[in-house]
Amino acid sequence: MPHDSLRRFKADFFQALAHPTRIAIVELLREGELSAGALIERLGVEQANASQHLTVLRSKHIVVNRKVGNQVFYSVRDPLITEVLDVMRRYFYAHLTEGQAMLDEMKSEAVTLG
Amino acid sequence: MPHDSLRRFKADFFQALAHPTRIAIVELLREGELSAGALIERLGVEQANASQHLTVLRSKHIVVNRKVGNQVFYSVRDPLITEVLDVMRRYFYAHLTEGQAMLDEMKSEAVTLG
DNA sequence: ATCGTATATTCGAAGAAGCTAATATACAAT
DNA sequence: ATTGTATATTAGCTTCTTCGAATATACGAT
Incomplete structure (x- = not known):
């Protein structure tokens, strides 16, 4: 199959975002950098676990x-990533009749994120 | 953590694309629908395996x-998905110094896909 | 030097995902 | 009814992912 190593690369990228906690991290970093500690606090998960996801x-x-x-500050490397998530937001919004509970969350998120 | 079921939903979506074969499928369906058989032939993987990925x-x-x-024709459900992959393409293109072999693939892919 | 705080890494268990080979289903044609 | 073709599902195995607990590293303060 041609383009295969490229597809592995793409798949790896998706894989990296294929976990709720990691999505939460990227979303938390939307407005700018945060220390690992600040992230952990907001995520509400074990320190080791958060650190693993950051890795x-x-x-x-x-x-x-x-x-x-003493601290380590994290930020999203490229604004394009946030943009990707924005396009996805439209997608999710278009198809969220498949999970009604989320629609409400989505609306309050819309207030937060504009 | 708020928004959590929404994030699970997003994560599931990314997870679904987190495999080279499944990315290949979506890309193959870019121009329109294809039968499972046609997909399998172009993918060059085991019939059962392709069928599992389609599932x-x-x-x-x-x-x-x-x-x-006798046949089953597949297509991408929402053009937004193709659009997501297009935004990602820009992202990948911007960062592909991290894997030089892929840059060449990317260029030939650009010829194919415009 | 020692202690405290922030973060990362390692380990082992549990669960999820992936693959192949085999089997099942559904439909068409004879 | 039987056979052939297209596709899906299941079973068993292996590999990857995730987690919490414990341990390690790095730095600052005393």
Whole structure:
């Protein structure tokens, strides 16, 4: 099959986003960088677990980090990623009759994110 | 954590695309519907395997199918999905210094897909 | 040097996803 | 009714993912 290594690359990217916590991380970083600690607090998951998810996102170059003293600040590497999620938002919105509970969440999210 | 079921939904969607063969399927269906047989031939994978991947895409409503006699024709359900992949293409193109072999593939793919 | 805080890594268990081979279903044609 | 073709499903195995608990590293403060 041609284009195969390219498709592996694409699949890896999708795989990186294929977890609710990792989506939450990217969405939290929407407005700018946050420390690992701040992320963990907002995510409400185990420290080790969050760190593992950050490792996944880092390894696929979806987020980047910089160290400041004791802390590590994360941010999304490329605004295109946020844009991808925005296009997807339209998609999800168009098809959310397939899960009514989420529609309500979606509306309040719309208020938050504009 | 709020928005969580929505994020599960999104994650499921990404998960559905997190495999090279399934990406290939969606890309093959770009120009219109194809029978399962035609897909399998172009994919060059085991019949059962392709069928399983189609089941995954169907279960996440990414593709739909219609039966015609003996055959089953698949198509992408919503053009937005193709659009998502197009935005991603820009993303991949912007970051493909991380895998040089793919850049060449990408260029020939650009010829094919315009 | 020691202690505390922030973050990362490793390990082992549990579950999910993927593959192939085999079997099943559905329809067409004879 | 039987046979052939197209597609789907199941079973068993292997590999990948995720998690929490424990441990390690890095840095700052005392």
